[in-house]
Amino acid sequence: MKTISNKPFEEKQSIELAVGTFVITTLLFVLYIISNESPNVLLIAWPFAASAILVNLIMLVHLTDRFIHLPDYRKDIAFKILILLSNIPITFFYYLIVIK
Numbered sequence: 001m002k003t004i005s006n007k008p009f010e011e012k013q014s015i016e017l018a019v020g021t022f023v024i025t026t027l028l029f030v031l032y033i034i035s036n037e038s039p040n041v042l043l044i045a046w047p048f049a050a051s052a053i054l055v056n057l058i059m060l061v062h063l064t065d066r067f068i069h070l071p072d073y074r075k076d077i078a079f080k081i082l083i084l085l086s087n088i089p090i091t092f093f094y095y096l097i098v099i100k
Contacts, residue, residue, distance in 0.1 A: 011066070014059050014080045021052040022087055029094045042098075049091065060084055 028045040035041055060081065067077045 011063075011077075011080070014063055014084055017056065017059055018084045018087055021056060022090065024048065025052065025087075025091055025094065029098070032098065037098075056084060056087065 025045075025048070028041065028048065032038065032041040032045060063077055063081050063084065067074055067081065070077065
């Protein structure tokens, strides 16, 4: 007999990562706009964006693995995956503004 636990999935790093990268990306974007589109800000922003993509991708792979192997926690893990993936359209929107 399988015991079902009502205990939520206790992994918090993915939400912290998603919120942290969102806040830092937004601050860099605002700094770029306020500085009259200074290329010096881009020297900091592009390496950060590239590393944030890599780290978020690693976290996405980790959460996907947990989603597959922990069927009892799929709802919680799916919510964390959606929060992590929500950064993509926001970052793409910032990218479009910077390019124009």
